[in-house]
Amino acid sequence: MNRNLSDCAAMACLPAAAVATVALPKSRGIDYAKQLFLGMKVAAELFDCAIVGGDTASWDAPLAMTVSILGRSGGIKPITRGGAKPGDQVYVTGPLGGSILGRHMTFTPRVREARQLAQTGIVTSMIDLSDGLSRDLRHICRESHVGAILRSSEIPIHPDADTLSRQTCRYPIEHALHDGEDYELLFTTSQEQPFGYWIGTITAGDGIVDEDGAVSMEPKGWEHKL
Numbered sequence: 541m542n543r544n545l546s547d548c549a550a551m552a553c554l555p556a557a558a559v560a561t562v563a564l565p566k567s568r569g570i571d572y573a574k575q576l577f578l579g580m581k582v583a584a585e586l587f588d589c590a591i592v593g594g595d596t597a598s599w600d601a602p603l604a605m606t607v608s609i610l611g612r613s614g615g616i617k618p619i620t621r622g623g624a625k626p627g628d629q630v631y632v633t634g635p636l637g638g639s640i641l642g643r644h645m646t647f648t649p650r651v652r653e654a655r656q657l658a659q660t661g662i663v664t665s666m667i668d669l670s671d672g673l674s675r676d677l678r679h680i681c682r683e684s685h686v687g688a689i690l691r692s693s694e695i696p697i698h699p700d701a702d703t704l705s706r707q708t709c710r711y712p713i714e715h716a717l718h719d720g721e722d723y724e725l726l727f728t729t730s731q732e733q734p735f736g737y738w739i740g741t742i743t744a745g746d747g748i749v750d751e752d753g754a755v756s757m758e759p760k761g762w763e764h765k766l
Contacts (some may be wrong), residue, residue: 541579541607542723544609546647546649546650549649549668551618552611552655554612555584557592559593559607559608561595562576562594562596562603563605565600565602567647587651591621610740619663620683621665621679621683622743624681624686624744625664629732629738630726630728630740630742631738632695632737633650635716636716637697637699639700639721639722641703641732643698647722663728665680665728666722666726669722670722673695674758677748678748687749688741694712697713710734
């Protein structure tokens, strides 16, 4: 539910209603189904999003489910990935990396923050960070036909990335760039603003480089393959 709510945040939309399709394991009882529903309901109600339908079945296999959310603009024009312009500033709303230690299951979708940003009128493009900063920024650059210069020294690193780095022997910045499932917002603006962390600038080129030359910007996060 939260992942789908985050998709609404990515465009500064409000969730209107949700539908869920669930295949329950036959080995589990009715209490399991009730707890699953209550978990979805609590997550959705935080954003006034009603679960209005779906489909339920059971089978001899592990739990499988999908959630779809209908969004609405709510008086604010949706923000896409395609509006970034050379000279725009690149921001993220929070620290990144190490989400696999548990944050990917406990995050709060940035719906309210996205609405606040969109109301400023200076946000030119936006996406939620699900596939990793190095890959999601490329989605913006590709759709906007631009490049970017990142300042790796300014990328906010979550303490979880420091913890994970001691297990993986990779630098914390690598986790911040490539791990994904942070579900913070990555956005570009036409002028400086105080919300979030400034981490770079959009350019007229077609690549992404590190201003400090300290780390590779090659995408290593999740890649969707059809």
